[in-house]
Amino acid sequence: MASFSVYIKKKGTIGMKLQTLLQHLHSFTPLTTENPTITSIDMDSRDVQQGSLFVCIKGFTVDGHDFAEQAVARGAVAVVAEKPLTLPVPVIYVNDSRRALAVLADAFYGQPTHQLHVIGVTGTNGKTTTTHFIERICRHAGKKTGLIGTINMKIGDETYDVKNTTPESLVLQKMFRKMVDAHVDIVAMEVSSHALHMGRVHGCDFDVAVFTNLTQDHLDYHQTMEHYRWSKGLLFAQLGNRFDHQRPKFAILNADDAASEEYKKSTAATVVTYGIHHQSDIMAKHIEITTSGTTFQLVTPIETVQVKTKLIGMFNVYNLLAAVGACLVSNIPLRAIVEAIADIEGVPGRFEVVNAGQPFTVIVDYAHTPDSLENVLQTIQQFAKKRIFVVVGCGGDRDRTKRPLMAQIAVKYSDVPIFTSDNPRSEDPMAILNDMKQGVAEDVVCIVDRKEAITYAIEQAEKDDVVLIAGKGHETYQIIGKDVLYFDDRVVAREAIQRRTDQ
Numbered sequence: 206m207a208s209f210s211v212y213i214k215k216k217g218t219i220g221m222k223l224q225t226l227l228q229h230l231h232s233f234t235p236l237t238t239e240n241p242t243i244t245s246i247d248m249d250s251r252d253v254q255q256g257s258l259f260v261c262i263k264g265f266t267v268d269g270h271d272f273a274e275q276a277v278a279r280g281a282v283a284v285v286a287e288k289p290l291t292l293p294v295p296v297i298y299v300n301d302s303r304r305a306l307a308v309l310a311d312a313f314y315g316q317p318t319h320q321l322h323v324i325g326v327t328g329t330n331g332k333t334t335t336t337h338f339i340e341r342i343c344r345h346a347g348k349k350t351g352l353i354g355t356i357n358m359k360i361g362d363e364t365y366d367v368k369n370t371t372p373e374s375l376v377l378q379k380m381f382r383k384m385v386d387a388h389v390d391i392v393a394m395e396v397s398s399h400a401l402h403m404g405r406v407h408g409c410d411f412d413v414a415v416f417t418n419l420t421q422d423h424l425d426y427h428q429t430m431e432h433y434r435w436s437k438g439l440l441f442a443q444l445g446n447r448f449d450h451q452r453p454k455f456a457i458l459n460a461d462d463a464a465s466e467e468y469k470k471s472t473a474a475t476v477v478t479y480g481i482h483h484q485s486d487i488m489a490k491h492i493e494i495t496t497s498g499t500t501f502q503l504v505t506p507i508e509t510v511q512v513k514t515k516l517i518g519m520f521n522v523y524n525l526l527a528a529v530g531a532c533l534v535s536n537i538p539l540r541a542i543v544e545a546i547a548d549i550e551g552v553p554g555r556f557e558v559v560n561a562g563q564p565f566t567v568i569v570d571y572a573h574t575p576d577s578l579e580n581v582l583q584t585i586q587q588f589a590k591k592r593i594f595v596v597v598g599c600g601g602d603r604d605r606t607k608r609p610l611m612a613q614i615a616v617k618y619s620d621v622p623i624f625t626s627d628n629p630r631s632e633d634p635m636a637i638l639n640d641m642k643q644g645v646a647e648d649v650v651c652i653v654d655r656k657e658a659i660t661y662a663i664e665q666a667e668k669d670d671v672v673l674i675a676g677k678g679h680e681t682y683q684i685i686g687k688d689v690l691y692f693d694d695r696v697v698a699r700e701a702i703q704r705r706t707d708q
């Protein structure tokens with residue numbers, strides 16, 4: 206194994222000899238005789254600067270090999286490729302450049318995850334919420350935290366933008382390095398099924414792997430639920446297949462979700478279960494949910510304690526149990542966990558209430574799967590005094606088969622469903638609405654413009670009604686074609702309420 210000393214840090218620049226770096230690839234191709242100093246690794250030619258090692262990735266849209274010349278012109282001193290290239294710099298050939306990228310990034314940044322306590326969270330719904338809960342609990346217990354997920358990446362309070370829920374290995378390893386340098390103790394990270402399947406997390410030395418739940422999503426990518434379940438299972442199967450008493454590994458599994466049985470079998474890690482209905486190591490009992498919060502008895506192998514939280518929804522009890530499991534095995538004291546839970550306010554765009562003084566409730570939520578939409582609407586039904594409005598759409602270039610299902614759920618649990626657009630991307634927004642309408646028998650109000658749809662709901666709402674605006678949560682954009690236009694459900698809702706009040 207390479208020592209960390211190969212990662213040289215001098216006057217703000219980093220560098221490593223090409224030969225030293227290539228040793229990590231264990232490639233059968235002879236090493237090049239040239240040995241430039243590599244000062245960065247890049248997978249995008251547009252990021253390349255002098256001294257870069259450019260890795261050509263064949264993507265879903267274009268082929269990185271086509272940009273190798275451009276990368277060299279910008280200063281790349283070596284290139285990793287799968288296909289023959291004629292270039293004036295050393296070219297290192299590999300069978301799988303995405304895999305090579307993961308190995309090289311891990312080595313270049315000094316295997317940072319070996320120096321961090323990393324908690325990975327996978328599952329269809331609840332990853333962002335659970336990672337935020339873990340972050341807040343750990344911070345309350347005095348730990349310095351790192352966070353990686355859908356909303357952003359964070360080191361302490363410093364935030365960094367993200368393109369993906371789980372970024373490519375290069376971005377990840379660079380961020381982990383920053384975290385080590387910033388003396389982060391614990392990282393809470395979302396691990397998407399795409400990332401697991403594409404090997405974006407190859408080389409990440411997770412200490413704890415958490416499973417929230419498995420329901421339908423992403424069938425555009427995975428095609429079948431079996432493939433989707435298997436991809437998520439890689440997190441557990443790849444969790445250190447050894448019994449290391451210095452750094453034990455833990456799998457935190459939801460006993461109430463059938464997929465946990467498979468994940469239990471696929472991991473060598475110590476399994477800790479949580480649940481409400483099935484006997485588990487960590488359980489919530491005597492759950493009472495009101496409009497202002499939830500209380501339950503938290504049963505753990507250490508002690509049984511009473512928990513109080515401002516959060517509502519049964520799904521949040523599950524997210525809390527998952528976070529409790531992850532924190533307990535990370536040696537956070539139970540007392541600190543319970544104290545932190547009492548303080549948690551919620552996560553941006555997750556059941557976020559928009560209050561501009563109106564006599565009805567407006568909630569912005571990130572439900573964009575059948576299961577999450579059902580959970581959120583069931584929760585609203587528990588406290589709604591009058592009608593429920595739901596403004597909902599389905600993402601373009603994403604799982605088409607969830608569209609009629611989400612439409613059915615919207616109609617089943619609301620009094621006034623309004624179908625609209627949610628990031629149509631390259632698809633015709635009307636075609637997406639038609640896919641949704643296939644799921645329902647009756648006529649539903651369809652307003653393709655999301656701003657108009659939200660405004661319509663808010664103008665129709667009366668005292669004690671509830672308006673749920675689902676699907677975009679924290680997002681501050683709407684993707685139409687290739688355009689990423691500024692759009693924030695919370696701002697649009699607030700403005701509509703304001704206009705109504707001013708009338």
Ligand SMILES: CC(=O)N[C@H]1[C@@H](OP(=O)(O)OP(=O)(O)OC[C@H]2O[C@@H](n3ccc(=O)[nH]c3=O)[C@H](O)[C@@H]2O)O[C@H](CO)[C@@H](O)[C@@H]1O[C@H](C)C(=O)N[C@@H](C)C(=O)N[C@H](CCC(=O)O)C(=O)O
Nearest residue numbers: 248249250262264265266267269272369370371373397399
């Ligand atoms: C389908 C998919 O996963 N696509 C990902 C993929 O993009 P891509 O294959 O289209 O890349 P590409 O544009 O063909 O480029 C190929 C290569 O050429 C390079 N290039 C490209 C242009 C150029 O001028 N020069 C150049 O070098 C690119 O940097 C890249 O290395 O590689 C990119 C870089 O890693 C990702 O950002 C991108 O995610 C896109 C944005 C995406 O929407 N992904 C979704 C499906 C996704 O991954 N979602 C999951 C889960 C979501 C959840 O449930 O929470 C996630 O983890 O985000």
Ligand SMILES: Nc1ncnc2c1ncn2[C@@H]1O[C@H](COP(=O)(O)OP(=O)(O)OP(=O)(O)O)[C@@H](O)[C@H]1O
Nearest residue numbers: 329330331332333334355520570571572577580581
């Ligand atoms: N444990 C859960 N079970 C079912 N639904 C949930 C759960 N937790 C949250 N939700 C619902 O799912 C929505 C998305 O939650 P969250 O952002 O935490 O999930 P995620 O797994 O990170 O999603 P993504 O795959 O987009 O990253 C929430 O707004 C809420 O409606």
Ligand SMILES: N[C@H](CCC[C@H](N)C(=O)O)C(=O)O
Nearest residue numbers: 573599600603627628676677
């Ligand atoms: N991470 C999910 C987010 C979906 C959010 C929803 N607003 C949409 O665009 O479909 C995805 O990329 O499929």
Ligand SMILES: [Mg+2]
Nearest residue numbers: 332333355370
């Ligand atoms: Mg997320």
